[in-house]
Amino acid sequence: MHDPDHRLPRSRWLAGLAVSALMMASAAKAETLQGALAKAYENNPTLTAARAGQRANDENVPIEKSFGLPSIGTSTDYTENIVIPGNSFSSPARSVSAGAQLSVPIYQGGAVRNAVRAAKYRVEAGQADLRATEASVFAQVVGAYMDVLRDMAIVQLNQNNVSVLRTNLQATSDRFEIGDLTRTDVAQSEARLALAEGDLRTAEANLIASREAYIRLVGEAPVDLQPPPPLPNLPATAEDAVAIALANNPDIEAANQLVNASRADIGTAKASRAPKLSATLGGGYNNFLGSLSSGVPGVGVSQETSSAAAGVSLTIPVFQGGRPSAQVRQAQSRSSQAIETYVATERDVIAQTRGAYAAWQANERVIAATQQAVSANALSLEGVRAENSVGTRSILDILNAEQEYLNTQVQLVSAKRNSYVAAFSVLAAMGKAEARDLGIEGGPLYDPAANYARVKGQIWDWADDPAPQQQATDTRNVAAADASVPEGTNPLIGPVDPALQQ
Template sequence: MQDPTTGPTARRARWLGGMALGALILAAPAYAETLQGALAKAYENNPTLTAARAGQRANDENVPIQKSFGLPEIGTQAGYDENIIIPGNSFNSPARSVSASAQLSVPIYQGGAVRNAVRAAKYRVEAGQADLRATEASIFSQTVGAYMDVIRDIAIVQLNQKNVAVLRTNLQATSDRFEIGDLTRTDVAQSEARLALAEGDLRGAEANLIASREAYIRLVGEAPVDLEQPPLLPGLPGTAEEAVAIALDSNPDIEAASLEVNASKSDIGVAKSSRAPKLSATLGGGYNNFLGSLNSGVPGLSVTQETSSAAAGLTVTLPIFTAGRRSAQVRQAQSRSSQAIENYVATERGVIAQTRGAYAAWQANEQVITATEQAVSANALSLEGVRAENSVGTRSILDILNAEQEYLNTQVQLVSARRNSYVAAFSVLAAMGKAEARDLGIEGGALYDPAVNYRRVKGQIWDWADDPAPQQQSTDTRAVPAAEATVPAGIDPVPAPTGQ
């Protein structure tokens, strides 16, 4: 058995992992695009990610909202009344009046409702921050997939273009030999059929390339131009068990599910508080002015046109019977807490399965790459030999066509396996919670920190502290030209892996 520490899989793992992504990207010409550059653009401009950030900022506001229910409230009211019709027996009714009142209400004890609601809101803020990390990793995974799809599909188009050119040359040579009687009409027909199929495959490959480029535009916001081969990935695990252990500790989905469990437990406290007595203090005052329109009804006797009042007091509310509503609310909160607990278990199971599956896919594609590289070399030698044998009459035209098709198929399989291996390796990092901007060395400015907005708003008590009017943050793609199937010239469609 081959030593796993020295075999091709281990060598390729060392090729993929070991150093940070940002540090391994070499300086590139201004026109070229790197994977890090694509990730930076998606991080800055992807609408799914910018929308998730806005949603988290909205989530932050639940904390000051819940805190406000435990803080004093001041309200005022003013009014003007003009009595248009005065009853005939109301001799001293005023014709008009101005009134104003104000009240200060101070909640003293709410049965724990405010405390538990604030605690639940804080947990959900933390859960939302973890969800934002998960969204970030998801966008990065999609971007890596789209980036690698474009590279793969460019290579497949180039391979099919070369295959069509070779088959055209074969057809011309076969036709020439038919003209001199060296081959039969059957040989020409076989060459024509194979060329027609190859041209159809080329059209399909071009359509796939256009679709991949459009997917890239959707995620990144710009067209893919001269994409460089991807750099090494950081910190890939040595075993599936190592990957799972890291994922259980760092995966943002698990963290968010755990925080939702804590929040749901606080919700139970909120529901139970509805049974407790509530105490609040009030202070109010009022002012009325009848604007000289109030009279005593007795000639010569004047009355005061202004009145004022003030009152202070305590209010105790003790719920006694609500027809089972409060118990139902408690049971409802308990059931939702049970749901959150089970959702946590489901999330954990999903992350474990995702991590193991991505690791297995990565390792499988590493083996496929090793085997397919050997097959490509073998098919290249086989094609060369079949052509040589055909020249001396021991091989038919069909043998050449089959050898060329096998050579093409293994080359396409190789570039696909390299794409699949890289994407699966990145998926392993994402499942481990190690595929976020802070892990990948994203450049272009300060990283978005959702805690900054939370710290800004969590203690806000001013009723006029609005934010600026909402503005579009992500870029639209209306001005980006439609993707085409053109491919750059002079690029090897099956390059050797970096580091080999």
């Protein structure tokens, strides 16, 4: 297990995401990937809930510390004796009493010390979990951002395909009218157009779903999404990625801190059979409010009494029915569980890192191959149309060539999306896809250590926080997503060759 304090330097490797204020002002309605990440960082409820959960986790440290601090208690009683026995000549009719007691734990067998240590380790584990949550949310935002771009491109490609097939059908019908083609050619064109319109409806539904997913994560509708920037500092090999992940992945750090906490829990359990020493100081005051009588006429008695006492209490457990040893064995077994969980987490991170790296590399090769296929199918479609004009190719050949051209375009768009998302997943697995790495703009980053520093030494009983308020924005007023696609070139596809739109 690695030392959690030994980490590789973290560079702000997404400097390419930064957009100057002038550019942002000139394109106020355009949305960049950095802007989407910043909005999610500020408003995503998964993140805001995780921060609140970590603040609750911070409070375990002062809670455990309180068991080793002095405690002071007071009490006040007023008694009215409604019925006084007939032979109790000196019983008071009423009284008021007050008392105070100070209790100071001196030795608790190490229970408090180990409980505080365990709580501190769990705070560090929680902070690592918060980092992991940030990376997870950011990965989802990147995926949603790219899904919208991909599905917009697919809708555009399908719209163009429907337009082309309608033109084909009209031309085929015209040629059928003059006897140049048969009814079969017209039927084939009609069938392909109907299928293309169905594919377009499916693509539009997918686009709506992707936009709604984006709204759920970011809190706003995606508007004029800009091309995603390159992801710098990607590892050269899978082993490089794994080495960085083993040193920086927040899941591994959290699991390591939980191992440390479980070991401290063993010390807490062992303290249950150790002697315990505490000191007490108490005092009391009684006032009978003039109702106390001596029982002898003419003889008065004091109506007030006071007392004070100090002492030391030593408790030595002798026999507890085997409970202490059971608690120790239980803590030891949970420590073993934490150790094995650490190993499992490390395995998962290694597998995820290698898998994401392999997916990224595979999609890069798919992009290169599919780009060649798109170019080849474009030439093929142009050639088939030319050959059809001289009667050496059929209408079905044109329809097939158009479908193959569309299919490779869709595959290319999907591969570009998959490659970018997989590359970001590699960075996330390496522990380099968190807010402090991404150069999030718009305000100071949330620092969980600041809240811990604020509360860890708090001993005042009335230091409450303000009433909880909703932090994340809701989306009830965000308009429902539609399948409209703005005019212009999609970042994932270049301009369509006008010659292929005939």
